[in-house]
Amino acid sequence: MNDEELIRGCLRGSARYQRLLYERYASRMYAVCLRYARTPSDAADILQEGFIKVFTKLEQFQFQGSFEGWIRRIIINTALRMYQRQRFDCESSGWERMPDAPIEPDAIDSLSEAELLQLISRLPDGYRIVFNLVAIEGYSHAEAAEMLGIQESTSRSQLTKARRWLCDQLQALYPHLAAQTE
Amino acid sequence: MERPERIDQDLRRRLQAAEITPPAVVWENVYEAVRRRQRRRIVLWLFVGGLMLGAGSVGLWLSWTERALFLSTEDVTRALAPSKPAPLPIPLDIAPAREPIVASPLKEGEQLSSPSLSSMPTTAPRKSGPGTLVTASVSAEAGLDSAPAPAESGPHSENAAAPMLLPAPVLAELPLPSRQLGLSPPALPIKKPSKHTQKCYKFRDKSKVWMLDAYGGPSWSLPKWHMRDSELDTYAAERRRTETPEGAFHAGVRLSYFVHPNVLLRTGIHYDQWVERFEYTDPNFIRYHITVTQKLINGQWVNMTDTVGVEYGSEYIKTYNRFGLLDIPLHLGIEWRSGPMGLSLNAGGSVNTFFYKRGTILNTDGRPVAFTPSSNGREIYRLRVGGSVSGSVQWFYHLAPRTRVFVEPYFRLILRPITLPTYPIEQRQRLAGLRIGVSQILDKE
Secondary structure, three states, rough: OOHHHHHHHHHHOOOHHHHHHHHHHHHHHHHHHHHHHOHHHHHHHHHHHHHHHHHHHHHHHOOOOOHHHHHHHHHHHHHHHHHHHHOOOOOOOOOOOOOOOOOOOOOOOEEEEEEEHHHOOOOHHHHHHHHHHHHHOOOOOOHHHHHHHHOOOHHHHHHHHHHHHHHHHHHHHHHEOOOOOO | OOOOHHHHHHHHHHHHHOOOOOHHHHHHHHHHHHHHHHHHHHHHHHHHHHHHHHHHHHHHHHHHHEEEHHHHHHHHHHHHHHHHOOOOOOOOOOOOOOOOEEEOOOOOOOOOOHHHHHHHOOOOOOOOOOOOOOOOOOOOOOOOOOOOOOOOOOOOOOOOOOEEEEEEEHHHHOOOHHHHHHOOOOOOOHHHHHHHHHHOOOOOOOOOOOOEEEEEEEEEEEEEEEEEEEHHHHHHHHHHHHEEEEEEEEEEEEEEEEEEEEEEEEEEEEEEEEEEEEEEEEEEEEEEEEEEEEEEEEEEEEEEEEEEEEEEEEEEEEEEEEEEEEEEEEEEEEEEOOOOOEEEEEEEEEEEEEEEEEEEEOOOOOOOEOOOOOOOOOOOEEEOOEEEEEEEEEEEEEOOEEEEEEEEEEEEOOOOEOOOOOOOOEEEEEEEEEEEEEEEEEOOO
16 A cells, blocks of 8 residues: 555545554654654654644645655654753753764664664753754754754754764773774 | 764664654554544534534524515515506696605794695505505695595605605504695604614614624633642742743634513633743753663673763753633623613623643642643643633624624633642632624624
8 A cells, every 4th residue: 555545544534544654654753753852751752742743734745755754854843842842951061071982983883773772862952953953864054953943053063062972972882882092 | 083974874874764663552642632633623613513504594584584574565565566546537627746745854843834736646545554654745636536545554655756754653643634635744853863873773673683793802810729738838839930921812702692672692602711931940950861781790680870971951941831711601691772882791601612721830749740631741630621600791882783892891710620639739710801892783674
């Protein structure tokens, strides 16, 4: 069954089609939620709120472009909204002076997806959101800054700090992945 | 050293297509929420349909009334058609008048002079029912012998020269000679309606009419708290400190029916909304990042807990808590009118159909908690608030006979607490507001 049939079934109010649509995309979207949320519980909240929006706004989908992209956009916006609703003022959170942390080139590949997601979820809020938007989703700094209501320079700075933080954490948690430095 | 962009690329490659199975409860919640919204939409559509049906019925009834009136007028005209005056044989010594003489209101002190018979045209007698208006055109006959029977009380008559209209009962009271002559009596003093009276709807002519109101305006939320536990005073004080009223408004449409010229039954749909700002700051916010790893030591798996980071700073949360009530009121009103303005007292009850609540408040543990349904927060408020009693005083002014503007202060008391019995603070809610609106009396005549 293709996406269009699924969507038309959902628009008719069929619970079966709604279930099928959810099952097709929930796992991928939950992985997205885990990247943006602090905890798995927050991620489940984002997924739930996001899918409620998907089903209630389905009639607005124009059948142009990727349906998965449309859902992903809704999920990301829901995550950002949750982040903005309860913004934590943690800019001076002690992660400013991170040492450079060299890691092995294949360090990322040696970790499972769950471990990587756990690692990202530990990032401070500001770093995590910018890292997800720019590094993973591929938004530009200008777009991310507009979505978050921050300066473009702040977005760049947050991304740099996020990278350093991740490298440092990789080195601390998995010492065997640290690159040999002179 | 690893180039920073490398980690981006690696993580993107690994995570963009990652799939993690979500907890099963998520689908159950999604399904329940979607079903609830669908049911709510159906109820809303049914309500809107009912309103439209009601409005349509009123419109149909009004147009039917108008059509019935129109048909009855048409019947009368048709019945009169054959009795239009045929040219009467006019005695040779009487010259025919070219223009009919039409009675007109006399000025003060002026006397009606009897016209000479020779200058008067003839008109055929017409019958009418009681209460109809009669054109009191002067219709003297050329000779009494040849004159038709005098009008007992005439119906409508179209006269080219703007006839003066007199009620049939008035004409019936005329002295016989005048009636036989078809002459108007000495002119009755006609009172010119005052400017104010022209603006008023004549409830004496038709008292049972419908009226449609549309209104909106500012409101004030007046909550009243009662502690179920005296030890929660500090908590209540903290809640008061973190919550600030941000304003409220209301809007609605109301359909009223005059069961008596001074008594109305009112119903419709009314929406009240109030907003509170919740601000919470924890200046000593600390979050510890820890990892728990399992290590094999001496053949046994041991959990090792390491603190990998400490996040410190201030935590600041600001939300706007919104509460909305959609109700169906049923009120009884008593109305007094004087000139173009009037006053009405209204009282009655209303039934809540929908209670919207969204936001965050301080929980009893001192931490912020969401109370929005389906937010995995805390259930604090009832699903619906039930019944309310309310009263209002309306001052209105007629802009036109069927159009009014009004201002109406009102007070509303929700009978039950709006909080759940499990929540330690019982919140009773009262609302006051000022309705500003416009009324249209649904009478096309």
